[in-house]
Amino acid sequence: xxxxxxxxxxxxxxxxxxxxxxxxxxxxxxxxxxxxxxxxxxxxxxxxxxxxxxxxxxxxxxxxxxxxxxxxxxxxxxxxxxxxxxxxxxxxxxxxxxxxxxxxxxxxxxxxxxxxxxxxxxxxxxxxxxxxxxxxxxxxxxxxxxxxxxxxxxxxxxxxxxxxxxx
Numbered sequence: 001x002x003x004x005x006x007x008x009x010x011x012x013x014x015x016x017x018x019x020x021x022x023x024x025x026x027x028x029x030x031x032x033x034x035x036x037x038x039x040x041x042x043x044x045x046x047x048x049x050x051x052x053x054x055x056x057x058x059x060x061x062x063x064x065x066x067x068x069x070x071x072x073x074x075x076x077x078x079x080x081x082x083x084x085x086x087x088x089x090x091x092x093x094x095x096x097x098x099x100x101x102x103x104x105x106x107x108x109x110x111x112x113x114x115x116x117x118x119x120x121x122x123x124x125x126x127x128x129x130x131x132x133x134x135x136x137x138x139x140x141x142x143x144x145x146x147x148x149x150x151x152x153x154x155x156x157x158x159x160x161x162x163x164x165x166x167x
Contacts, residue, residue, distance in 0.1 A: 050086020115146030
């Protein structure tokens with residue numbers, strides 16, 4: 001009945017004061033604009049999908065030539081961390097998907113693409129040279145770099161050392 005319209009896949013919800021960010025992706029027809037609608041739920045149904053208990057927000061996304069539309073939608077609403085978020089997608093012909101699987105608004109951990117935050121081999125500047133000296137402490141501000149949101153409270157990183165001359 002919905003011409004097999006895909007639902008969006010929600011990968012993370014980050015609720016903060018005044019806004020909620022929903023991250024995910026939709027797969028559909030190439031270079032097509034879809035309407036996404038987001039809903040809050042207090043419980044998910046037995047399949048893990050939402051029920052659309054309370055409407056939150058709508059936004060449009062357009063798929064690229066590989067039929068994919070990744071998204072980070074900012075909803076101007078403060079949500080209770082116990083809220084569960086679900087979404088639907090509607091194509092230009094009005095075919096609406098089933099509800100997506102629920103994602104908790106308490107999901108504050110998500111992975112980002114690999115990115116170099118600092119490299120002391122590079123020229124001078126806040127994220128480059130000089131090289132770190134043995135036993136020295138150096139601080140790097142990372143909020144706002146490499147898609148790390150300013151609201152981040154913690155990160156996990158990998159550190160690679162090359163050409164070490166001392167401990």
